[in-house]
Amino acid sequence: MASHPATFSTGQSPAAAVDALNVADDAQTIGALPDDVVMETVNLNVFYGDFHAVHDVNLSFGKNEITAMIGPSGCGKSTVLRCLNRMNDLVPSARVEGSINYHGQNIYAPKVDPIAVREHIGMVFQKPNPFPKSIYDNIAYGPRVIGMKVDNMDDVVEEALRGAALWDEVKDKLKQSAYGLSGGQQQRLCIARTIATKPDVILMDEPCSALDPIATSKVEDLMLQMRKDYTIIVVTHNMQQAARVSDRTAFFTARPDETTGNRTGLLVEFDRTKDIFANPHDPRTEAYISGRFG
């Protein structure tokens, strides 16, 4: 929010572009920020033991927007995403510095309960991970565990499955195992399961990387449709996907440490997707989205 300068560019000329690829630098381009911010990271640093995985990330996520996080493998996209609903708490060696504000509250403040955070900020994983239960019980699981007040669970299940564009395909086999579904259906089931608890923000880590192009386009359509109700943050390796679905894009890269050689991830550029793709400011962004690097 206010902690970011509205626009801040190092003003590197594109001519210096190719050299800059190899030069480690801290240059950061932050373009237009969302007006209605649901979440923001402030000087987020993440460590795994002694390893500095992510350095000083400042991002804001706008309400009812899709924000894409892109960048080469190992630059810390998943790490940042997992911090946003405190899933990184499950990694014993992980340590977080800085803050992540969700509606103005730091979710890393001492008295915050990570379980309560996750009720509001749901997550869809790279590999579909339905529970070994029936389709119905997969959806009902979330409302049951968080003790949601539910008049009729059947309606909740139907609504969630409709919301994930899966209802027509599964309405006759709700009592069957979720493992009988195709990979794409399983992933939409995982999305349905996530929206069943009516979260505010949905995090997705490469949700289509295990899917074929048709299943991918179904999930992408679904994301666009879901945008009106949810704030979505998606990590993707697929540049076209970022361009197709997202409103804003954050580009990360990894910079090797001079002494240890450890690659620490950092944010290079954050802007409206159309601006980033049409007119990237940073030469590294340009190189990555044009496929020359990463």
Added chain:
Amino acid sequence: MSVLTEPGPPPGVGPAPVLTGKSRPGEAVIKVLLVVATTTSVLVTAGILLAVLEPALEFFRRESIGEFLSFDTNKQFSALPLVVGTGLTTVIALSVAIPIGLGAAMYLSEYASKRARKWLKPTVELLAGVPSVVYGFFAVFFVIPVVLRDWLGIPVSAYNSLGAGLVLGVMIIPTIASLSEDALSAVPLALRQGSFAMGANRMQTTLRVVFPAALSGIAAAVVLGMSRAVGETMIVLMAGGSIKSTSADITQGHETMTGVIARTALGESPVESTEYKYLFAVALLLFIITFVMNMISIAIVRRFRQAY
């Protein structure tokens, strides 16, 4: 001369790769050894069954099945009181070992830190290696007189099913804990992550996702523990009493199937006597009960299985 009939590769490609089979004599030897190992175990089992079957049938030629399958403790060759004795000690053992064993497994797999687990799991498994005669001693000289009588003030007789069953339970805790822990920790991490991401806490994740996913392995662990309890001899022989009884009073002794077999085998009964043949009939019954128990558990596992 026709070029087409010429075998071999086209010019400029080099020799064709050899795709014909190589002989691998080592492979054949290993396969034979493995087949021998498998058939030996099958044949030994079959041999034991036959060796039991023959004298058991001889017993039934001499005595009626009605006498054997009667609850009458006054009849010399009744067997159902023994089933009652074994059943009581087994139920007591399981009611100790299932909650403690599964609790330990859940703690080790889902709650303990890596460091704690590295120490605790081998320690639990160490208990499985304690010889059962030591447990028998423990029952007779500590659990029955000290724990049950002095500490808890239960008026138990010197040999009783309660003491034997409790110690039997302690004996099978490591089996149930260790195998269940294996089953729980084999559940993919992705399922736990999915559950936590829904806002579930650790207990909910453990009980509603991990546990059901591991159920078939856990059931196998419980059945193995139960089979050990049913077949265990030393503890019930030393602590469980030697009087046939169909009463449900666990503060008293009950003769068990394994107890009667061991006592008869150690005793003076001549090989041709009916007492001696009775031993085999009881052994056959024990075998059938264990077998049926295994079948039931397999059916239960199939029914409730949640494969991941």
